[in-house]
Amino acid sequence: MSAQSIPxxxxxxxxSAYVRGGTDAERAATAGAMDRACSSVGFIQILGHGIPDPVxxxxxxxxxxxxxxxxxxxKEYRLPAGVNRGYAPPKSESLxxxxxxxxxxxxxxxxxxxxxxxxxxxxxxxxxxxxxxPANAWPAVDGFRPAIxxxxxxxxxxxxxxxxxxxxALGMPTEHFAxxxxxxxxxxxxxxxxxxxxxxxxxxxxxxxGEHTDYGIVTVLWADQVPGLQVVGPDGTWHDVAPIDGALLxxxxxxxxxxxxxxxxxxxxxxxxxxxxxxxRRRRSVAFFHDGNAEAVVDALPTCVPAGEEPHYAPMTVIxxxxxxxxxxxxxxxxxxAGSVAARILAATDRAKPPANRRGT
Ligand SMILES: O=C(O)CCC(=O)C(=O)O
Ligand SMILES: [Fe+2]
Numbered sequence: 118m119s120a121q122s123i124p125x126x127x128x129x130x131x132x133s134a135y136v137r138g139g140t141d142a143e144r145a146a147t148a149g150a151m152d153r154a155c156s157s158v159g160f161i162q163i164l165g166h167g168i169p170d171p172v173x174x175x176x177x178x179x180x181x182x183x184x185x186x187x188x189x190x191x192k193e194y195r196l197p198a199g200v201n202r203g204y205a206p207p208k209s210e211s212l213x214x215x216x217x218x219x220x221x222x223x224x225x226x227x228x229x230x231x232x233x234x235x236x237x238x239x240x241x242x243x244x245x246x247x248x249x250x251p252a253n254a255w256p257a258v259d260g261f262r263p264a265i266x267x268x269x270x271x272x273x274x275x276x277x278x279x280x281x282x283x284x285x286a287l288g289m290p291t292e293h294f295a296x297x298x299x300x301x302x303x304x305x306x307x308x309x310x311x312x313x314x315x316x317x318x319x320x321x322x323x324x325x326x327g328e329h330t331d332y333g334i335v336t337v338l339w340a341d342q343v344p345g346l347q348v349v350g351p352d353g354t355w356h357d358v359a360p361i362d363g364a365l366l367x368x369x370x371x372x373x374x375x376x377x378x379x380x381x382x383x384x385x386x387x388x389x390x391x392x393x394x395x396x397x398r399r400r401r402s403v404a405f406f407h408d409g410n411a412e413a414v415v416d417a418l419p420t421c422v423p424a425g426e427e428p429h430y431a432p433m434t435v436i437x438x439x440x441x442x443x444x445x446x447x448x449x450x451x452x453x454x455a456g457s458v459a460a461r462i463l464a465a466t467d468r469a470k471p472p473a474n475r476r477g478t
Pocket of ligand 2: 386
């Protein structure tokens with residue numbers, strides 16, 4: 118069967134054997150399913166994550182309360198460029214630049230976002246840099262902080278559980294990633310895709326969030342079921358993806374690609390929310406990026422480099438990779454080192470366009 122004729126499915130993996138505890142055989146089955154999912158699609162629907170429904174409801178309510186404020190109120194929570202915290206208004210980022218690809222219209226991603234993450238003060242015993250682990254800026258919105266912190270703690274737990282499954286799936290000791298992620302640079306980005314009616318220019322190059330790969334180890338994504346998220350499948354074309362009931366989406370970031378020497382790949386994705394009767398259908402998502410300790414060196418795992426072969430990438434620290442990617446998305450500097458990510462975007466884009474010389478067929 119050719120790659121073109123394989124139907125695109127995002128595999129579903131139930132991780133309860135690791136969340137609630139299971140037998141060795143159950144955990145081995147989960148790790149095997151994870152390996153197949155990560156080697157083929159790089160996006161996974163996970164069930165059995167154990168996040169209580171009220172925590173997810175609190176997250177949705179908090180996101181609605183924050184983004185429901187007037188733009189001017191939200192802008193109070195804007196932090197200086199380069200600080201990955203606080204409010205990011207629409208059109209302040211261009212994700213495709215992070216991946217080393219020029220977008221047709223720079224800084225045209227219309228999502229607005231609010232970011233929180235791990236702070237130096239969370240680790241008083243370590244001498245962490247405030248620049249790398251900046252302090253959060255909490256908005257004065259009733260109930261927002263406790264609700265968002267409750268979900269953040271759950272997402273962090275799920276991300277760490279995933280790294281244990283990954284270690285088993287890759288033939289490494291289960292706790293291999295623990296010392297590399299004990300003060301992980303984690304960021305949680307709450308995304309709101311909406312534009313006031315009067316600002317929607319349907320002739321423009323309207324992008325919810327430009328094509329990109331995530332930067333870190335793994336992303337745990339809560340999203341509502343409004344369509345918009347698209348993922349490049351093994352056939353090189355874009356496919357719509359929405360979470361099934363009760364599931365979180367999980368996708369691998371570039372660091373996992375480096376650790377696994379491309380046995381697993383960070384998967385390209387973008388967001389194009391539907392436009393119905395001239396208005397954008399509002400869509401929300403919350404991405405928890407688990408990126409690893411800033412100074413952790415990312416070098417191919419020994420189980421992922423066949424005997425006699427060289428690793429595909431030179432060692433790099435977590436912070437070096439994240440800094441280069443953020444310079445792309447935030448400051449408009451093309452990340453020339455994005456390598457295979459840029460090549461994959463260009464290939465996917467080309468395939469999606471009709472051939473130039475085809476007319477009227
Ligand atoms: O909105 C989504 O579903 C995806 C968001 C995303 O890709 C990101 O924040 O990196
Ligand atoms: Fe993403």
